Amino acid sequence: MSILQTIETGLRSLLGHRLRSVLTTLGILFGVAAVIATVGIGQASSDSVTARITSLGTNLLTVSPGSTVFGGVFGGGASANSLTMRDVAGLSDRQNAPDISAVAPVSQGRVSLVSTSSNWSTTLSGSTPDWLIANARSMSSGTFITSADVSTSAQVIVLGATTASNLGAGVGDLITVKQIPFQVIGILASTGSQGFGNQDDLAVVPLTTAQDELIGGVGTVQRILLSATSSANLGTAYAEANQILLQTHGITNPSQADFSITSQTQVLSTAQAVTQTLTILLASVAAISLLVGGIGVMNIMLVSVTERTSEIGLRKALGATPGDLFRQFVIEAGALTAVGGLLGVATGLAAGYIVPRTANIAVTITPAPIAIAVAVAVVVGLVFGVYPALRAARLAPIEALRAQ
Amino acid sequence: MSVGVAPEQEPLIRLESISKLYGSGDAQVAALRNFSLRVAQGELLAVMGPSGSGKSTLMNILGCLDSPTSGRYWFAGEDVSRLSETQLAHVRNRRIGFVFQQFQLLPKLSAWRNVELPLLYRNASDRRSLAVHALETVGLGNRIEHRPTQLSGGQQQRVAIARALVTDPDLILADEPTGNLDTAASREVLAVLRDLNQGGRTVIVITHDPEVAPIARRTVHVRDGQLVQQKAA
Numbered sequence A: 001m002s003i004l005q006t007i008e009t010g011l012r013s014l015l016g017h018r019l020r021s022v023l024t025t026l027g028i029l030f031g032v033a034a035v036i037a038t039v040g041i042g043q044a045s046s047d048s049v050t051a052r053i054t055s056l057g058t059n060l061l062t063v064s065p066g067s068t069v070f071g072g073v074f075g076g077g078a079s080a081n082s083l084t085m086r087d088v089a090g091l092s093d094r095q096n097a098p099d100i101s102a103v104a105p106v107s108q109g110r111v112s113l114v115s116t117s118s119n120w121s122t123t124l125s126g127s128t129p130d131w132l133i134a135n136a137r138s139m140s141s142g143t144f145i146t147s148a149d150v151s152t153s154a155q156v157i158v159l160g161a162t163t164a165s166n167l168g169a170g171v172g173d174l175i176t177v178k179q180i181p182f183q184v185i186g187i188l189a190s191t192g193s194q195g196f197g198n199q200d201d202l203a204v205v206p207l208t209t210a211q212d213e214l215i216g217g218v219g220t221v222q223r224i225l226l227s228a229t230s231s232a233n234l235g236t237a238y239a240e241a242n243q244i245l246l247q248t249h250g251i252t253n254p255s256q257a258d259f260s261i262t263s264q265t266q267v268l269s270t271a272q273a274v275t276q277t278l279t280i281l282l283a284s285v286a287a288i289s290l291l292v293g294g295i296g297v298m299n300i301m302l303v304s305v306t307e308r309t310s311e312i313g314l315r316k317a318l319g320a321t322p323g324d325l326f327r328q329f330v331i332e333a334g335a336l337t338a339v340g341g342l343l344g345v346a347t348g349l350a351a352g353y354i355v356p357r358t359a360n361i362a363v364t365i366t367p368a369p370i371a372i373a374v375a376v377a378v379v380v381g382l383v384f385g386v387y388p389a390l391r392a393a394r395l396a397p398i399e400a401l402r403a404q
Numbered sequence B: 001m002s003v004g005v006a007p008e009q010e011p012l013i014r015l016e017s018i019s020k021l022y023g024s025g026d027a028q029v030a031a032l033r034n035f036s037l038r039v040a041q042g043e044l045l046a047v048m049g050p051s052g053s054g055k056s057t058l059m060n061i062l063g064c065l066d067s068p069t070s071g072r073y074w075f076a077g078e079d080v081s082r083l084s085e086t087q088l089a090h091v092r093n094r095r096i097g098f099v100f101q102q103f104q105l106l107p108k109l110s111a112w113r114n115v116e117l118p119l120l121y122r123n124a125s126d127r128r129s130l131a132v133h134a135l136e137t138v139g140l141g142n143r144i145e146h147r148p149t150q151l152s153g154g155q156q157q158r159v160a161i162a163r164a165l166v167t168d169p170d171l172i173l174a175d176e177p178t179g180n181l182d183t184a185a186s187r188e189v190l191a192v193l194r195d196l197n198q199g200g201r202t203v204i205v206i207t208h209d210p211e212v213a214p215i216a217r218r219t220v221h222v223r224d225g226q227l228v229q230q231k232a233a
């Protein structure tokens, strides 16, 4: 039989068994699409957590009050006022802390900002010029808070990109916070982060201004951000900060420290471990859906070949050679898996386009899962479409014909 | 082969001591025992015998659809047991037309597509016209697009005959072609087979039908897997 003739025979037979063909195609389609979508979601969440944490600055150490674990009891935020400006002064001493390049005390609160055109509630931080360095941020326009602003409790404010656009405010505009007018002196460059913990939705004022007029807590700070001179020096910077704070707090036993120092690398590695687990979980779900799809395809193929054993016998009786039958079944199974695989990829890509726009779930499509899913589908389809057919084709024609 | 074959020349079919065993141990059945038979080119042979005597087994071996447990089968001078799967497929395709007792038509295909099937395996170019011509030969020129389910039993059997003759084979084997048909339909089918034989083909028919015997030149009787009697017409 000529190859063109074989293709025509194979396709005609698929059209003749429409339901069977559609079911097989659907099995492959959903298996492939599920793998692409689930791995895409896992990839996207892993990427976004990593990006968000690296955008926080990798040289960053954060000193928080309390939060010590002592004798199995978590200290919590009990001693909330344990960090003071004395600590800030101590940490800023380059003699004792040569590996710390920036010290930024932060007092934070949620406030409502009012511009001439709208209002917007956001996270307001009172801090010092070092905030910019510690957070590894830069300005897109205007200037950041200066030491002079801090010492004079100036009524100036720096806005994140999202905050500025929501307020419709630019450099030089006046906005009010708790009825106090502030002049916008700068807009921060965007980090591109989104959603919860958006690094572009914030406002910064001089620490003294925040303590005196907006958040309160004169003399104490909620957190101190430290920047190591380089990420390689993060360890020594940590040790120096720990030593200085133990000293200023008069604590001799380090396990009784009333403060804690965390680094972004710790957070990053924890988060990466979490997202890796998440990715493995999603990949297992995908692998299971591929397996289920594969078993579905296998079943339909096996049933259809068994069903068609007498057809195989008849074709043999009429002169089909083993090669003719092999080629016909390869073409049938190949066409089904190709169509199912392509539609599956299309569905997966469509899900990757639609899901982020409707369900607010990010999806990152990468080539590897597409290739693996399609390869598995094709192999399963071909093996279970062709192998049983070949076995049937090896029977004497009359035995195959009798099988019902 | 030329017309006017001398009797001592190689016959189209030569069976020598064919046996066919089914199953094993106590359940073993000898469907054919030590069966020898010669059929010359151009004969019309009727095979008769009681149910279970081994007629279909004989026909399947003659049609190269099954292989004997022992004994030799020469078809047109060739030892069939020496042929490969592919060569056997070619013999079945080019030289033998088989009419099954149960029609064996593919239900999804129209009459002419069913008749076309053997032509697919020999790269014929004008398949549709050959198939239509074969259907006209059996009187079904007006049913070419019908599915088997849309045809009567006799019409289905004639589609099966058209499929057997479309390749212009040397040998037509018909296993109880009239078994499922009423008298009128049987006559039509037998007439077609006789015409084919008169056109020069060798035809072997299994039958219970005493009406077949008169049209056959020779009738063989099978009992318990053995040849019991040969009667020349």
Ligand SMILES: Nc1ncnc2c1ncn2[C@@H]1O[C@H](COP(=O)(O)OP(=O)(O)OP(=O)(O)O)[C@@H](O)[C@H]1O
Residues within 6 Å of the ligand: B022, B023, B029, B030, B031, B049, B050, B051, B052, B053, B054, B055, B056, B057, B058
């Ligand atoms: N596939 C098989 N497996 C086991 N035994 C078989 C098989 N085919 C046939 N037989 C046995 O071989 C014997 C001959 O069977 P066969 O079909 O040749 O009979 P038959 O003469 O065609 O009968 P009928 O006129 O009823 O069609 C029977 O006893 C039958 O039981």
Ligand SMILES: [Mg+2]
Residues within 6 Å of the ligand: B055, B056, B057
């Ligand atoms: Mg029989």
